[in-house]
Amino acid sequence: MTGFLLLATVFLIAGVLAVPLASRLGLGSVLGYLIAGIVISPILHWLHVDIIEIQHFAEFGVVMMLFLVGLELDPKMLWAMRRRLLGLGGLQVAVTTGLIAVICMGFGLSWSVALALGMVFALSSTAIVLQTLNEKGLMQAQGGQDSFQVLLFQDIAVIPMLALLPLLAMPELADVAGQVSADQHGDGHGDGHGDGHAAMSLVEGRPGWQVAMITLAAVAAIGVIGNFLARPLFRFVAMANLREVFVATALALVVGIALLMSLVGLSPALGTFLAGVVLANSEYRHELESDIDPFRGLLLGLFFMTVGAAIDFGLLWGNFALVIGAALGVMALKAGVLYALARMFKLTGSDRWLFTLGLAQAGEFGFVLLSFTVASHVIPPEVAQIALLVVALSMLLTPGLFILYDRGIAPRFLQAQDAAAEDIDHRSKIIVAGYGRFGGIVARMLRQIGEQPVVVDYSSHQLEMLRRFDTKVFFGDATRADLLHAAGIEDAKMLVIAIDGKDQITHLVEHVARHHPHVHIVARAVDRGHVYDLYSAGAKDIIRETFDSAVRAGRAAYEALGIHPFQAEQLARRFTKADRDLLVKTAAVHKPGVLLADNAEFVELAKELNARMEEELLNAKDGFGVDGHQGWVPPPANVGSDPEEGR
Amino acid sequence: MRVLVYQAHPGAVHSMANKAMNAATQSVEGITFVDLYAEYPRVDIDVAREQDRLLAHDAILFQYPLFWYSTPSLIKEWQDLVLQHGFAYGREGQALAGKYWSMGITCGAPQEAYGADGYNGFDLRTLLTPMEQTARLCHMRFLSPYVLYGALEKRENGGLGPHAEGWRRWLIGLRDDRVLLEKANALDVVQEHDLNEVIQ
Numbered sequence: 049m050t051g052f053l054l055l056a057t058v059f060l061i062a063g064v065l066a067v068p069l070a071s072r073l074g075l076g077s078v079l080g081y082l083i084a085g086i087v088i089s090p091i092l093h094w095l096h097v098d099i100i101e102i103q104h105f106a107e108f109g110v111v112m113m114l115f116l117v118g119l120e121l122d123p124k125m126l127w128a129m130r131r132r133l134l135g136l137g138g139l140q141v142a143v144t145t146g147l148i149a150v151i152c153m154g155f156g157l158s159w160s161v162a163l164a165l166g167m168v169f170a171l172s173s174t175a176i177v178l179q180t181l182n183e184k185g186l187m188q189a190q191g192g193q194d195s196f197q198v199l200l201f202q203d204i205a206v207i208p209m210l211a212l213l214p215l216l217a218m219p220e221l222a223d224v225a226g227q228v229s230a231d232q233h234g235d236g237h238g239d240g241h242g243d244g245h246a247a248m249s250l251v252e253g254r255p256g257w258q259v260a261m262i263t264l265a266a267v268a269a270i271g272v273i274g275n276f277l278a279r280p281l282f283r284f285v286a287m288a289n290l291r292e293v294f295v296a297t298a299l300a301l302v303v304g305i306a307l308l309m310s311l312v313g314l315s316p317a318l319g320t321f322l323a324g325v326v327l328a329n330s331e332y333r334h335e336l337e338s339d340i341d342p343f344r345g346l347l348l349g350l351f352f353m354t355v356g357a358a359i360d361f362g363l364l365w366g367n368f369a370l371v372i373g374a375a376l377g378v379m380a381l382k383a384g385v386l387y388a389l390a391r392m393f394k395l396t397g398s399d400r401w402l403f404t405l406g407l408a409q410a411g412e413f414g415f416v417l418l419s420f421t422v423a424s425h426v427i428p429p430e431v432a433q434i435a436l437l438v439v440a441l442s443m444l445l446t447p448g449l450f451i452l453y454d455r456g457i458a459p460r461f462l463q464a465q466d467a468a469a470e471d472i473d474h475r476s477k478i479i480v481a482g483y484g485r486f487g488g489i490v491a492r493m494l495r496q497i498g499e500q501p502v503v504v505d506y507s508s509h510q511l512e513m514l515r516r517f518d519t520k521v522f523f524g525d526a527t528r529a530d531l532l533h534a535a536g537i538e539d540a541k542m543l544v545i546a547i548d549g550k551d552q553i554t555h556l557v558e559h560v561a562r563h564h565p566h567v568h569i570v571a572r573a574v575d576r577g578h579v580y581d582l583y584s585a586g587a588k589d590i591i592r593e594t595f596d597s598a599v600r601a602g603r604a605a606y607e608a609l610g611i612h613p614f615q616a617e618q619l620a621r622r623f624t625k626a627d628r629d630l631l632v633k634t635a636a637v638h639k640p641g642v643l644l645a646d647n648a649e650f651v652e653l654a655k656e657l658n659a660r661m662e663e664e665l666l667n668a669k670d671g672f673g674v675d676g677h678q679g680w681v682p683p684p685a686n687v688g689s690d691p692e693e694g695r
Numbered sequence: 696m697r698v699l700v701y702q703a704h705p706g707a708v709h710s711m712a713n714k715a716m717n718a719a720t721q722s723v724e725g726i727t728f729v730d731l732y733a734e735y736p737r738v739d740i741d742v743a744r745e746q747d748r749l750l751a752h753d754a755i756l757f758q759y760p761l762f763w764y765s766t767p768s769l770i771k772e773w774q775d776l777v778l779q780h781g782f783a784y785g786r787e788g789q790a791l792a793g794k795y796w797s798m799g800i801t802c803g804a805p806q807e808a809y810g811a812d813g814y815n816g817f818d819l820r821t822l823l824t825p826m827e828q829t830a831r832l833c834h835m836r837f838l839s840p841y842v843l844y845g846a847l848e849k850r851e852n853g854g855l856g857p858h859a860e861g862w863r864r865w866l867i868g869l870r871d872d873r874v875l876l877e878k879a880n881a882l883d884v885v886q887e888h889d890l891n892e893v894i895q
Contacts, residue, residue, distance in 0.1 A: 612707050614732035680706030680767075683803065683847065 055097060062088045063349050077183060078176045079447035081349050085356020092357050103354035103415070109347025110175050110412060111306050112340055114203065114317045117178065117196070118324020119333050126325055129197055136194055136393055137201020140407075144170040144385050148378065157431075160216040164426045165435060167209050168418055169378045173411030174199045174317075175348055176446050181406070184454070185539075191399030194390075195406050200321070206413050207315050213417065214424045250311045259313075266312040270305060270319060274326025282332045286523060298339040334504060335524040337534035351412065359440050363433055371434060375441040379449075383408040398453075398461035405449040405457075409442040479504065479535050480544045481526030481556065486572055486593060487546025501544070502535050527552045529559060537564050545571040545587075554581050561586025579631065580638040599624055626661045633657055696795065698726040698870050699752035703759045703767045705732055712801040712846040715859035716758060723866045727752065731769050738772060745777040749791060754838075754869050757826075758799040758862075760846070764815075764822045774829065783833040795869075795876075796830035797838035798823070799862055805845035820883045838876060841865050842884040861887035868894040 062084035070080025092099055126133075145166035152162035177195055178187075186192040251259045278301065285297045302320050309319030327333060364371055383404050390400040418436055421427040427435070480491045483505040494501045503521045524531040526547060537543065543560055545553055557571050571587040573579045582590045599620050606616035634657065637649045644650050700720050704713045707730070720728045727748070735741075749755060759766050781787045800823075808815045815822070823840065830837040843849070843858045865885070868874040879885055879893040 612730075612733055613736040614705060615708060617736035680704075680709070682706065682709045 051095075055095070058088055058091055058095075059350060059353060062353060067349070077349070078179055078352055079444075081352030082356040082444050082447075085353035086359060087356075088353070089357035089359070089361075099354050099358045100419075103351060103358060106347050106351035106354055107412060107416075108306070108316075109344050109349075109351050111316045111320050112302060112344035112347060113175065113178060115302050115320035115324040116337055116340060116344060117200075118321040118326075119328050119337055121325055122328040123325055129193075132194060132393065133197045133201055136389055137198045137205075139389055139392075140198050140385060141170050141202060141205050143389075144382055147381060147385065151377075151381070158218070160218060161427050161431060164213060164216055164417075164421050165431075167213070168414045168421070168435060168439070169382070169410045171202045171206070171411045171413045171417070172199060172382075172407040173409050173443050173446065174203060175351060175412055176409065176443055177406050179348060180447070180450050184450070186402060189399055189402065191390075191395060191402030191406070194393070194395060194399070194403050198403075198407055202411075202413065203315065203317050203321070206416070207318065209417060210313075210420060213421055213426055216421075217425045248311060249313060251313050263312050263314060266308055266314065266319075267322065269308065270322050271326055273301075273305070274323050274330075278327060279330060279332070282330075282335075282523070286332075291525075294335065295339045298336050299343065302340060331521055332523045334502075334522045334531055334534040338524065338528065338530040341530065341534065355412070355440055355443055358436075359444075360433070360437065364437055364441075367434060367437075371437045371441060374434070374438045375445065378410060378438060379408045379442050379445065382410075398458045401457045402453055405453050406446075408449060409446040410439040411443065414439040477536060477540045478502070478542045478544065479526075479532070479537060479540050480546060481505075482545070482547035482572075483521045484546065484548065487544065490544050490546060490570075502540075504531065504535055506547075527556050527559075529563070532560070537567060540564070540567050542568045542570065545569065547572075550574045550578050550581075554578070554585050557582050557585040557587045575644075576631065577638065577644040580635055581640060583635075584640060595627075626664070630654070630657050630661060696753040696869055696872060697751065698754045698756065698866060699748060700726060700728050700756045700758055700799075700866070701731055701770070701773070702728065703731040703757070703770045703773075705767050705769070707732060710760060710801075711850045712843060712855050712858070713758070713760060715855045716799060716801070716862050719859040719863040720758070720866060723863060723870065726866055726870055731773060732767075735769065738769065740773055740776050742776050742779070745773065746779075746782060746790070749777070749794070752794070754795040754797065755791075755835075756797050756799060756866075756869075759801075761800050761802045761822075764817075765825070778829070778833060789834060792834035794835050795838050796826070796833070796835040798826060798840035799842075799865075800840050801843045801846040803845075803847040805848065809844075818883065836876075837880075839879050839882050839885050842886055844886070858887050861890050864890055864894060 063081060066084035066087070067077050067080035070083065071077060089099075145163070147166075148169050149159070149162040149166035152165050153159055157165070177199060181187045181192045181195065187196070251262055254262070281297065282294070285294055301323065305319045305323045306316035309316045327336065330336075386407055387400070387404045390403045395403055415436065418427070418432050418439070422429055422432045478494060478499055478501040480487050480494070480501045480503045483491060483503050484507075487503065487505070491501050491503050504524045504526045505521050506523070506525045522535065524535070526532060526535075526545075537560065543564075545556055547553060547556070553571060553574070557569055560567055560569055568589070569587045570589040570591065571582050573582055573590050573592045575592070579590050579592060602623065603616050603620040606619055607613055611619070634650060634653050637647065637653055638644070639647055639650075644654075702713065702717055702720065704710050707713060707717075717728075717730070720726070729748070757766065757770055759770060765771070778784065779788070782790050800819075802809075802819070804813075804815060807813050809822075810818045819842065820827075826840075827837045841862060843855075845854070849855050849858070865874070868890075873895040875893050875895060879889075882889055882893070885893060
């Protein structure tokens with residue numbers, strides 16, 4: 049127990065210190081984690097920690113990240129990008145693998161080792177690149193989109209690679225490796241992808257057609273779970289109204305699918321990605337995102353730290369020139385291939401460079417393939433050790449390339465980029481919190497002008513009802529910062545707060561006004577005192593929820609009394625104006641946190657002003673002379689007959 | 696003729712003249728009376744409905760006080776929206792062809808104020824040419840307006856009653872096709888004392 053706590057403390061403190069520092073220096077969180085890992089590696093060595101074991105555990109962060117990526121993509125979008133996915137991704141993997149293999153053979157390695165190394169280095173780091181793109185807000189740029197598609201293709205390509213690698217096995221290695229793995233890799237290196245071979249499996253030892261059937265059934269199961277089981281399950285859980293139970297359900301879903309995929313020998317990352325895609329259209333999307341995201345963040349951070357900590361500096365110094373040369377060579381070659389592809393697929397300006405520099409490193413799946421190749425006697429362990437260093441080093445250098453992109457390249461293309469960005473995102477982003485009687489009307493009015501507001505509501509009952517009307521609403525508590533983040537508050541233009549509950553509304557206004565001052569807030573006020581609270585909390589548009597309808601009721605009463613409708617309208621407007629004046633005049637004596645009725649000063653002033661207002665309105669019945677009134681008034685009788693009036 | 700009267704006064708409760716005329720209009724059976732400010736207090740004119748109304752009548756009358764040598768603003772808004780191209784005017788706009796267009800106008804100033812020597816500078820018909828030309832562009836027949844001069848004064852000395860009663864006769868005459876249209880159009884404006892001449 050203390051061992052675990054000690055380890056957790058070491059990792060947490062390292063991350064907590066290094067990441068904010070790196071962010072402040074503009075290096076990005078990934079480099080911060082990597083450096084933290086390097087710094088703590090002596091401590092870990094001294095504690096005899098199996099870093100690789102922790103790394104395999106932390107790789108689950110990648111699985112979660114792909115689930116989140118899937119949530120952002122519905123099947124339609126995925127289908128729409130099939131051409132670039134297969135074209136860009138397929139060419140990148142094939143060409144890079146081929147070139148690296150040829151070069152390796154040029155250095156005298158056998159063709160099978162060369163090919164295996166080609167595959168290892170062809171893959172880029174999903175973890176680093178997606179994390180960095182998201183952090184820098186580049187995910188929506190064309191370069192970011194294309195990077196993502198290549199990464200997605202690579203993640204899928206890992207599966208056939210894992211199937212292909214054992215065919216490259218060298219018989220002479222198998223004998224030597226038999227002893228080596230007995231002392232070095234005795235634990236079998238249970239990596240996320242090779243698990244099926246070391247541990248439980250549903251497909252081991254079965255004939256090919258059965259494996260195919262089981263695999264297909266597993267993929268179909270994800271579709272069924274996502275489409276039919278998840279929704280009733282989430283609804284059931286949501287009724288309990290306990291946050292942690294929902295989080296547990298979300299985790300169970302992701303872990304369960306990862307397990308299922310491992311059992312049939314598929315990539316868990318791919319499985320959870322598919323589950324994410326299936327759930328992308330679900331109303332629970334934003335809630336799932338905000339629940340899984342912290343785990344993803346922690347695990348990925350841990351993963352990056354293990355990459356840093358796993359760098360074997362003894363080996364590095366011993367083969368310094370070789371490792372550095374190989375890392376730079378691999379990156380230059382990958383960048384070259386990427387640049388050519390970017391040209392071929394008509395990426396321009398800063399997008400082309402983002403794509404080229406962003407994906408130039410080798411990635412975490414490289415670690416996976418390497419341990420697997422050693423286990424299946426494809427690559428001699430000495431070579432694999434060096435290759436491991438090359439992969440780690442190239443990952444370590446990647447944040448530097450992003451910094452180069454940020455400082456050196458992007459600014460040059462800034463103007464061109466702006467025009468393009470407007471093209472892509474011509475619609476303003478609006479979040480409507482609460483889809484009851486109030487928010488529902490606002491959202492419908494926004495849709496009428498072609499806006500697609502992101503609507504969030506926390507009542508599963510309400511959601512169930514709206515489903516029947518085919519209305520799209522996301523499940524979630526809008527007063528939570530992480531849910532607002534998942535709903536996209538960072539790049540939202542406007543937030544319409546239509547939830548119930550005075551205090552929740554006030555807190556939400558306070559939070560958003562403080563942390564997202566660029567967001568225009570339209571807030572629902574429960575009563576007069578609440579208007580003041582919301583104003584001091586920073587809301588600009590404050591709408592009293594029942595005031596307008598009450599004024600309309602008053603106007604209807606006027607008309608029912610026989611008052612001419614046009615005059616009734618004018619009287620209602622005048623009342624509205626007088627009441628607003630009253631609101632402004634009494635604001636000075638409002639004490640935050642004190643009920644209006646308990647505030648003697650307020651009561652006194654309100655009574656006085658109210659009496660004056662009523663008197664004015666009453667006397668104005670046919671005088672029409674009160675201040676602020678606008679309406680037709682007959683001129684005096686002598687206007688017509690007195691010629692002087694016409695001069 | 697099927698008669699439609701559009702009444703418009705933003706201060707209806709204050710206008711004795713129009714109040715009297717409204718009462719007169721509403722007492723005539725078989726004609727349609729529309730209080731525009733009552734129907735559209737929030738200026739949200741229902742164009743389709745108004746066009747249907749126009750189609751269902753032969754004589755369209757606007758009853759209003761002369762404001763700034765023109766109509767109250769709601770009538771202008773009504774014209775802007777209802778008299779659409781393709782409906783009221785233009786190559787295809789023949790829907791109102793042949794119908795009559797006229798007004799019942801109350802003027803605050805006395806008759807002497809109108810004309811080159813009066814302080815209003817122009818005679819009333821000259822000031823009303825926008826209405827006349829509107830009718831012409833809509834292929835309609837313009838009928839001389841029924842006018843009350845010096846309404847402010849008459850409010851004080853009881854002149855409104857006869858005028859309102861005259862308005863009633865005028866409407867009934869139009870309804871029953873007993874107005875001598877050519878004779879009425881020979882006059883610039885029809886006043887209460889002209890009625891015996893122009894109604895059979």
